[in-house]
Amino acid sequence: xxxxxxxxxxxxxGTLSAENSDEKLAYASVIVKKDAQVVETVxxxxxxxxxxxxxxxxxxxxxxxxxxFQNSTIPLNVDGSKLKINLGTIHLKSDVTSLKEVVITSExxxxxxxxxxxxxxxxxxxxSRGGSATQVLDNVPAVRxxxxxxxxxxxxxxxLILINGRKSGLTxxxxxxxxxxxxxKSVEVITNPSSRYDAAGSAGIINIVLKxxxxxxxxxxxxxxxxxxxxxxxxxxxxxxxxxxxxxxxxGVRYTDYVxxxxxxxxxxxxxxxxx
Numbered sequence: 001x002x003x004x005x006x007x008x009x010x011x012x013x014g015t016l017s018a019e020n021s022d023e024k025l026a027y028a029s030v031i032v033k034k035d036a037q038v039v040e041t042v043x044x045x046x047x048x049x050x051x052x053x054x055x056x057x058x059x060x061x062x063x064x065x066x067x068x069f070q071n072s073t074i075p076l077n078v079d080g081s082k083l084k085i086n087l088g089t090i091h092l093k094s095d096v097t098s099l100k101e102v103v104i105t106s107e108x109x110x111x112x113x114x115x116x117x118x119x120x121x122x123x124x125x126x127x128s129r130g131g132s133a134t135q136v137l138d139n140v141p142a143v144r145x146x147x148x149x150x151x152x153x154x155x156x157x158x159x160l161i162l163i164n165g166r167k168s169g170l171t172x173x174x175x176x177x178x179x180x181x182x183x184x185k186s187v188e189v190i191t192n193p194s195s196r197y198d199a200a201g202s203a204g205i206i207n208i209v210l211k212x213x214x215x216x217x218x219x220x221x222x223x224x225x226x227x228x229x230x231x232x233x234x235x236x237x238x239x240x241x242x243x244x245x246x247x248x249x250x251x252g253v254r255y256t257d258y259v260x261x262x263x264x265x266x267x268x269x270x271x272x273x274x275x276x
Contacts, residue, residue, distance in 0.1 A: 010055045010078045014087035016048045016064055018094065024048030025092060028066035032076075034058055062087070070095045111141060117207075118142075120187040132252060133179035133208060140187050143206065149177070153189065153204045162207045178252055180237050182221060185211045217241065230257045 012032075016025040030050045032040040039060065044050045052062075060076040069092040078085070112119045120140045138145040142154050153159040161176075162168070188207040220238035225231070233254040240247045 009053065010057075010080070010083055010085060011051060011053045012055060012062070012076065012085045012087060013049070013051045015089045016044050016050065016066065017089050017091050018069070019091040020094075025066045025069070028064060028069075028092075031063040031065065033061045033063065064090055064092060066092055068095055069093060117188045117190040120189065122181060122184045122186055132181060133176040133184060136181050136184055136187060136208075137176070137206065140189060140206075142189060142191075143187075151176075151206065153191070153206065156204075160205045162205060164210055165207055177254075179208070179210075180221070180223065180252070182223065183210055183237060185209045230255075232256075 016028050016030075017023065018025060024044075024046075025048045026044055026046045028044045028048070028050075030042045030044065030052065031038060032052055032055070039055070040052050042050050042052055055078050057078050057080045060078065061073055062076050063071060063073045065071050072090060072092055074087070074090070076085075076087075110121050112121070118141070122136055134145050134149060134151075137143050137151055144152050144155075146152070150157055151159060151161060186209045188205075188209060190205040190207065192204070218238070218240045220236065222234070222236040225233040231254075233252065236251050238249050
């Protein structure tokens with residue numbers, strides 16, 4: 001005598017939907033677990049419907065997962081009394097979090113190219129801070145300042161130096177030393193000046209753009225610098241502005257014990273012939 005027993009398999013089905021709308025959640029995950037072990041995993045169709053087949057008698061948990069929605073879990077007891085179990089519509093709660101305002105800031109490049117000039121942003125030049133205009137110019141590409149303070153552009157010393165687009169007595173060697181680097185916004189290098197500029201300066205034009213003071217008040221700054229080899233500097237500036245009237249003064253004291261040798265060769269030619 002033999003006994004044959006058969007265990008019926010159960011099918012479950014249902015539909016996933018958003019909580020506060022009729023939006024059906026397509027391609028969501030439906031995970032059936034038994035004793036924390038995954039038994040079956042299916043994906044909802046484009047109408048949010050799902051079907052899981054072949055469940056044996058036992059106690060299960062069904063977990064529903066979908067991006068931007070909270071996971072949901074329901075218990076399921078399969079006792080063999082029904083071959084098909086419809087779980088109906090399961091609503092998932094939205095899990096969208098409102099973020100605080102995000103501010104994205106960016107900085108311009110240290111050197112930018114314009115139509116007729118190159119602009120060097122002094123604010124990004126850490127080396128020039130605490131120095132004077134001569135240190136700023138010496139860090140500008142294609143510009144060089146020799147130990148005597150002479151400024152050259154691409155090796156040519158015949159260069160016109162302007163301040164805010166105008167000629168000034170501060171463009172002399174002594175004057176440039178008195179302009180603190182902190183007062184300079186940018187340096188513009190014009191290698192092919194247009195007709196609106198003075199013809200002087202065959203090598204090009206260097207325009208030093210100073211920071212604008214928009215406040216009517218008395219202001220000033222002082223900078224102390226120390227370095228190795230021994231280099232001590234005290235730089236200061238004071239400014240008084242009232243309406244269109246602007247009075248300012250810069251001062252600086254520098255002491256160094258640099259030891260070096262500086263040589264300079266100068267040749268004057270005429271029609272290709274050396275004069276002296």
